[in-house]
Amino acid sequence: MKLQDEKNPEACLKMLLEGNERYTAGTPQAHDFQERIANTAGGQSPSAVILSCIDSRVPVEQVFDVSVGDVFSVRVAGNISGTKSLGSIEYAVGVSGVQLVIVLGHTRCGAATAAVEAVVAGENPSVVNECVHLPSIIDGFKPVATPESLSGYAGSEAGDKAAIVDEIAKQNVIHTCNTLISKSPVISRLLSEGTIQVIGAMYDVASGKVTLV
Numbered sequence: 001m002k003l004q005d006e007k008n009p010e011a012c013l014k015m016l017l018e019g020n021e022r023y024t025a026g027t028p029q030a031h032d033f034q035e036r037i038a039n040t041a042g043g044q045s046p047s048a049v050i051l052s053c054i055d056s057r058v059p060v061e062q063v064f065d066v067s068v069g070d071v072f073s074v075r076v077a078g079n080i081s082g083t084k085s086l087g088s089i090e091y092a093v094g095v096s097g098v099q100l101v102i103v104l105g106h107t108r109c110g111a112a113t114a115a116v117e118a119v120v121a122g123e124n125p126s127v128v129n130e131c132v133h134l135p136s137i138i139d140g141f142k143p144v145a146t147p148e149s150l151s152g153y154a155g156s157e158a159g160d161k162a163a164i165v166d167e168i169a170k171q172n173v174i175h176t177c178n179t180l181i182s183k184s185p186v187i188s189r190l191l192s193e194g195t196i197q198v199i200g201a202m203y204d205v206a207s208g209k210v211t212l213v
């Protein structure tokens with residue numbers, strides 16, 4: 001069964017996690033892209049919207065072993081919420097009728113690492129190589145990457161630092177889920193009516209495994 005043919009959010013989540021099991025087991029489905037292209041040319045009806053990082057190690061459709069027409073994929077560095085990512089998710093649930101929203105963070109996230117390093121250094125994120133919009137990504141981590149949450153970071157070993165960054169990335173996923181709900185009237189309403197689900201998850205770049213948070 002194609003993901004796009006299932007709309008129940010619990011069933012969709014189960015299908016996505018089963019797809020991730022196939023991905024990590026090295027047994028993905030055979031994807032007939034030509035068939036999918038032909039069947040979706042006239043219109044789309046995806047069953048999930050996934051907000052994830054731009055990281056090249058987190059290719060969303062492959063991670064969940066889904067195909068053309070199955071998911072709306074919103075990608076922004078650090079999988080943080082902003083006006084345009086939130087608008088994209090609102091379109092998915094409020095216009096297209098998607099019932100499953102997933103915020104997918106990942107381990108070893110460069111955006112989370114940069115945010116942690118900036119906070120520990122006590123600096124505002126600086127403009128590097130004329131990347132004048134990049135600090136807005138780092139700023140997105142401010143609610144979770146605080147001097148208090150990172151008090152033990154500077155004196156930690158490298159492995160422990162990586163674990164702290166992964167924990168910040170996980171907290172960012174939870175914060176982003178809450179932000180989607182608090183900032184969007186349509187997401188908030190559909191969630192309270194039991195129509196949609198908003199789920200946080202983390203992707204492990206070392207194993208390929210997705211774990212719900």
Ligand SMILES: [Zn+2]
Nearest residue numbers: 053055109110
């Ligand atoms: Zn990332």
